[in-house]
Amino acid sequence: MKILNCPLNGPRNISEFVWGGEMKPMPDPATATDAQWTDFLFLEDNTAGEITEWWLHAPTNYWFIARRNTLTDEIIETMTYDAYLARQKANASGEAEPAAKPTTGGTETGATSA
Amino acid sequence: MTTPEQHLRRTPLRSALTKAGAKWTATPAGDAAISDGLGSINAARHLAITDLSTMPRIGFKGRQTIPAMQKRGIVLEGTANRAFRQPDGGLCLVLAASEVILLSPLSGDDGKLQKLHDDWRLDDAERTYPMLRRDSQAWFVVTGAKAPEMFAKICGIDFRLNKFPDLSIAQTSVAKISAIVTRADIGSTPAFHILADSASALYFFDCLIDAAQEFGNALACRSILRDLESG
Numbered sequence A: 001m002k003i004l005n006c007p008l009n010g011p012r013n014i015s016e017f018v019w020g021g022e023m024k025p026m027p028d029p030a031t032a033t034d035a036q037w038t039d040f041l042f043l044e045d046n047t048a049g050e051i052t053e054w055w056l057h058a059p060t061n062y063w064f065i066a067r068r069n070t071l072t073d074e075i076i077e078t079m080t081y082d083a084y085l086a087r088q089k090a091n092a093s094g095e096a097e098p099a100a101k102p103t104t105g106g107t108e109t110g111a112t113s114a
Numbered sequence B: 001m002t003t004p005e006q007h008l009r010r011t012p013l014r015s016a017l018t019k020a021g022a023k024w025t026a027t028p029a030g031d032a033a034i035s036d037g038l039g040s041i042n043a044a045r046h047l048a049i050t051d052l053s054t055m056p057r058i059g060f061k062g063r064q065t066i067p068a069m070q071k072r073g074i075v076l077e078g079t080a081n082r083a084f085r086q087p088d089g090g091l092c093l094v095l096a097a098s099e100v101i102l103l104s105p106l107s108g109d110d111g112k113l114q115k116l117h118d119d120w121r122l123d124d125a126e127r128t129y130p131m132l133r134r135d136s137q138a139w140f141v142v143t144g145a146k147a148p149e150m151f152a153k154i155c156g157i158d159f160r161l162n163k164f165p166d167l168s169i170a171q172t173s174v175a176k177i178s179a180i181v182t183r184a185d186i187g188s189t190p191a192f193h194i195l196a197d198s199a200s201a202l203y204f205f206d207c208l209i210d211a212a213q214e215f216g217n218a219l220a221c222r223s224i225l226r227d228l229e230s231g
Helices: A034-042 A081-092 B014-019 B041-046 B065-071 B111-119 B147-151 B198-215 B222-229
Strands: A002-006 A010-013 A017-022 A050-057 A062-069 A074-079 B023-026 B033-036 B048-051 B057-061 B082-085 B091-096 B099-103 B129-131 B137-143 B169-174 B177-183 B191-197 B218-220
Touching: A002 A062, A002 A074, A062 A081, A074 A081, B033 B048, B033 B222, B041 B048, B041 B218, B041 B222, B048 B198, B048 B222, B057 B065, B057 B111, B065 B099, B091 B169, B091 B177, B137 B147, B137 B198, B137 B222, B147 B191, B147 B198, B177 B198, B191 B198
Parallel strands: B048 B218
Antiparallel strands: A002 A010, A017 A050, A050 A062, A062 A074, B023 B033, B048 B137, B057 B099, B057 B129, B082 B091, B091 B099, B137 B191, B169 B177, B177 B191
16 A cells, blocks of 8 residues: 655555646646646646656545656655745745755555555 | 333433443433443443433634633643643643543533533634534443553554543544544543534444453543542
């Protein structure tokens, strides 16, 4: 069973989580074309490599951000949305990464399914 | 003598518990029946399952929930997945920085929780609002030294007593359904309170009974838990 590290609840069986799709900027609903809106809602880039995604811990209905390698299916790290935004802001301004610490995720164990 | 059917509020386990030999008494608030006459204190110290689904409880949710509860005299801190014992014997479960659930004491006294519900006003704009958890969730208590072994059969979380200390909370999947598991020992007996979807309560109860079978498969009731409480 793969273990995913929820930023709120800690390490849990992957069966407690739901994939929420790639993290991508939302177009302005007032000005987006139908094609842009459809692309945002339904179409994935299917990047081979490291991507940033939404994940949901279903028992707590808690959404967070994970970075995953789609080639190896390794979850590189997980973080709260606030930590993700802080990192984006720091990256945009060219500063060092903020102190908000992401959690490491994606280890394989022999734990049984719940 | 009362029966669950005399009240509009009923535990979803009423038929199963009646078949198991439960007698019924009115809750202290008089608005429902609660099972009685099941189990023994020795069984409860070994492993027993108790249904408290008709006991009072309420949730609050919203960004200002923690300060709003502190203002009302509830004992709590803004630490997610921690429970706090209240002076009256009840519990406050802090699920997140923006959500709590309050469980009544075993006495069933609902005065404080009812007042919290009645005094809430939308116009106060406190950014906290009540959640009627008594309707949405069933409430079970698994007591006894064998409880962690029983949970190991139906849940991936390590509930061993040295790994999951008193007043810890796990919001997780138990027997494939979402559940909030809180350890809050009663007297010196390990006790795990479980809140799970009331619509799935019968399924969940069956899973607990099945998992508990090898440990004696005992049921208990609120009066037994109160005996544990008083030692």
